[in-house]
Amino acid sequence: MTTLESLSGAELEGMRDRFEANPANRLAMNAVTSSGINPVAHNYDRARTLQRRFSVTVDNGKVTNQNRSGRCWLFSSLNVARFVAKQNLNIDQFEFSQNYAMYFDKLERVNYFMRDTAALVRAGEPVDSRLMRHMLGDVMGDGGQWTMAMNVYKKYGAVPKDFFPETASSKNTGEMDTQLRRLLHTAVAHMYAEPERIDEIVAQTVEAGHRMLTIHLGEPPKSFDWEWNDKDGNFHRDGEITPVEFWNKYVGSADLEGYVCLVDDPRAEHAKGKKIGIEHLGNVAGGDPTEYLNVPNQFMKDCVRRVLSEQGIPVWFGADCHPMMDRDGGAWATDLYEYDKVYDVDFDLDKEDRVRFGDSAMNHAMAFVGVDVADDGETTNRWRVENSWGEELADKGYFTMSDDWFTEYVYEVAVPKALLPAEYQAALSEPATMLPAWDPMGALA
Structure with missing residues (x-):
């Protein structure tokens, strides 16, 4: 076993002396201990040069609020859908039930x-394997x-927020x-202990999950009576409609389900123009697999523009979303x-190394709603972002992103398939090249 070398008193004293020898260090310490690093850096x-003006803007109205939950991917996808619904309903304000x-x-x-873990248990996957621990x-x-x-x-449709509003647990999901995590951990333990009961344990656990979710979130509607006033003052009544019918009627025209997910995986071993997927990543059994087409970042920009x-x-x-963000x-x-000037440290990792060495991964989803395009019609300067x-x-919930930040920290976009060459x-x-469940490209927004 390798013996690790201890930090010696002489080394510590030398670091103290060198810190004190540079007046900039004390100035930085005084400022950061009083105000924190971000105001100082x-x-x-x-x-002051990152303007909030854009040559192209898509107005999506009042922003939404995910509160203390990690539902950004649902909020942002529904923000795209509500834009379509508002156009089809001819209304100014509308929000789906997240x-x-x-x-x-x-x-x-x-x-x-x-069902995924049951298959692994049956196949003899050790409980302490890297996959099972992940x-x-x-x-x-x-x-x-x-x-x-x-x-x-696609399976359950969507409903206006009034018909299934937020609850204490939806706004604060912790x-x-x-x-729910305890429920699933307990179930897996029982499957390992009693493999002959796996099917029974699966069925009981799914029913228990349904019961717990309904207690926390309420019982979702099977149908509802839909009526509204459009922005011209006209009254409309659809009568009773199911969530799937509502989604298909007011959002289906945009064919969002047919969109393609493009990613920028910067690692050299993953070729551009090829599909990648993540093992064991999904939500609806039998639904579309979570796969991406790996493309250059500039192609992603061109598609969004x-x-x-x-x-x-x-x-x-x-x-x-975290690096270099003024929240x-x-x-x-x-x-x-x-930060480099305050600390006198060279943070020189590029995008590939940040992904490879655990310094960066996708962690938040939003929607682009504007872009400033140069006079050549192709070069992009900055982007307008609808957050949740x-x-x-920010600007009533809307953020501004520089084009170089897009290059370095945007990993995925969903766009119409027709844009692809x-x-x-x-x-x-x-077939997609499948990456292990713990691969950074499997990080969830």
Whole structure:
């Protein structure tokens, strides 16, 4: 076993002396201990030049608020859908029930997890294997992907928020998720202890999950009476309609279910123009698999620009939202904070190394609703983003992203398949290269 070398008193004293020898260190310490790192490192010159004006803007109205939950992928996908619905209904304000979408996502995810782990237990997967430890540790979080959201809407549709409003647990999912996680951990333990009862344990656990979700989130409607006033003052009545009928009638025209997920996996061993997938990642058993087409980042930008400019519809995307973010001001730029100058440390990892060494992965989903395009019609300068953190932040909840930040920290976009050239269209019919469940490209928004 390798013996690790201890930090010696002489080394510590030397570091103290060198720290004291540079007056900039004490100045930085005084400022950061009083105000925190971000106000001190904030790049004033960059912040004031990151304008909130865009040559193309898609107005989606008042932003939504996911509160203390990780439902950003559902909120952002429904924000794209509500834009379509508002056009079809001829109304200014509308919001889908995110609680309804989460209810069925989690119910389906209980079933998916139980059947997936049951197959592993039957196959002799050790309980302490890397795969099983990952699955047990990652189960029942709130995060997800575009394809997973579409699986829910295709099977269960969607309802206006009034018909299935938020609850205490939908707005703050922590305790509910903890109890669901305990349910699934207990079930897996019982499957290992009593393999002859696996089918019975699966059925009992799915029913228990349904019961727990209904207690926390309420009982979702099977149908509802839909009537509304449009923005011209006209009254409309659809009568009784099911959630699936509502989704198909007011969102189906956009064919969101047919969209393709493009990702920028920067690792050299994963070729561009090829599909990748993540093992054991999904929510609806029998639904569409969670797969992506790996493409250059610039191609992703071009597709988003075209959708905004030519089709006038928001675009769902996933990113690593934390680096270089001014949360209150609503801004992202790669040089928005000068941490390197405050610390005198060279943070020189590129996108590939950040992914490879665990420094960056997708963790938040939002929607592009604007872009500033240069006079050449192709070069993009900055992007307008509809977030789901409420309207108290940023520009009434809308954020501004520099183009270079898109390059470095945006990992996924969902766009119409028709935008893909022939070689990419052909690649969609090829089998995906499957990556292990713990691969960073499987990170959920």
